[in-house]
């Protein structure tokens with residue numbers, strides 16, 4: 599590594615992390631990606647291995663088995679994993695960011711000492727369940743309820759689209775899920791939302807279905823979860839009643855930042871694919887990169903990728919697991935880097951012609967995977983709404 603400061607690898611530790619993840623990706627992630635996408639399977643064993651590399655609890659509290667690293671480290675891990683397999687990376691994100699980072703920032707010492715070590719070493723794989731069949735962007739429209747009865751909460755409702763919600767095709771649930779549920783009304787009249795940590799063996803909790811036939815991200819499992827008089831002991835409430843909005847706020851920035859980082863991995867891989875193909879493929883007696891239209895695909899992609907990359911890493915700079923307290927740029931990077939990645943993958947397909955349209959050449963999978971980034975973790979329209987509201991508020 600040269601000594602020049604770079605926001606992409608601000609410290610030697612970041613550079614070492616990048617090299618380590620890139621090496622693992624080449625050896626272990628790349629060889630399985632095509633098969634797991636084609637068969638719509640989640641590679642649980644590979645996921646567990648990320649624990650021994652310190653990646654599952656990458657930003658988690660190091661007093662409880664986490665790696666205690668910053669948001670830049672999380673961005674590096676997501677960018678490198680997505681270079682080969684965004685579907686697998688989405689499962690990694692759902693565990694390491696939606697569950698583990700959230701849990702590490704927001705859970706009390708009792709829950710953390712009991713579960714964070716397993717979440718970090720890969721023996722405990724989990725998920726986060728906010729979305730419902732009838733409420734996604736409109737989070738406060740959720741209808742899953744939790745009612746305190748004695749020393750237990752009774753949860754009723756359904757959660758939809760939950761990444762890692764099941765671990766296989768037989769409906770085996772994740773080891774534990776952070777679940778958001780309505781516990782009453784705030785004094786303002788708004789629904790009061792509370793977070794619960796539901797373990798797989800809690801009575802009344804089950805997997806409704808594994809959602810099949812997804813366009814992309816097929817290397818991750820997506821499930822519907824069912825809570826039918828599900829019994830959750832009081833000690834498994836995370837924080838106090840009504841704390842969910844704070845939990846969401848503290849976790850949202852790093853969630854969106856790492857989803858944007860996934861876009862960077864997709865774009866870099868697509869760019870690499872189109873550059874090398876355009877150098878090898880000849881038409882009309884010359885390599886196709888000699889054609890101006892192909893040059894435009896390549897050069898526009900490079901410049902757009904670099905612009906998004908600078909924005910993502912600049913936003914990550916110095917950010918801790920709780921974010922920065924200002925969501926504008928985490929919404930902003932997701933708005934920019936996700937669509938950029940879809941466009942770059944699209945151009946890569948075009949540059950590869952017929953070959954770009956089949957699985958073996960990877961870019962069609964990246965294009966399918968990229969589309970999810972415009973929806974999951976907040977739709978493009980939600981980011982547009984948030985950024986505009988915040989800019990108007992700050993006038």
Ligand SMILES: Cc1cc2nc3c(=O)[nH]c(=O)nc-3n(C[C@H](O)[C@H](O)[C@H](O)COP(=O)(O)OP(=O)(O)OC[C@H]3O[C@@H](n4cnc5c(N)ncnc54)[C@H](O)[C@@H]3O)c2cc1C
Pocket residue numbers: 692696725726727728729732733734735736758759760761762812815820970973974975976977978979980983
């Ligand atoms: C593969 C996959 C994995 C996922 N993983 C998880 C997970 O692990 N955990 C989890 O909780 N959720 C997960 N989700 C759910 C995801 O976060 C939601 O799909 C997303 O938030 C959008 O919600 P929705 O699908 O209900 O769409 P809706 O919110 O119903 O939106 C439909 C359309 O209306 C638009 N819209 C809605 N409100 C507005 C508005 N105010 N202004 C303008 N336009 C608006 C939306 O932008 C969108 O275009 C996942 C989804 C998928 C597909």
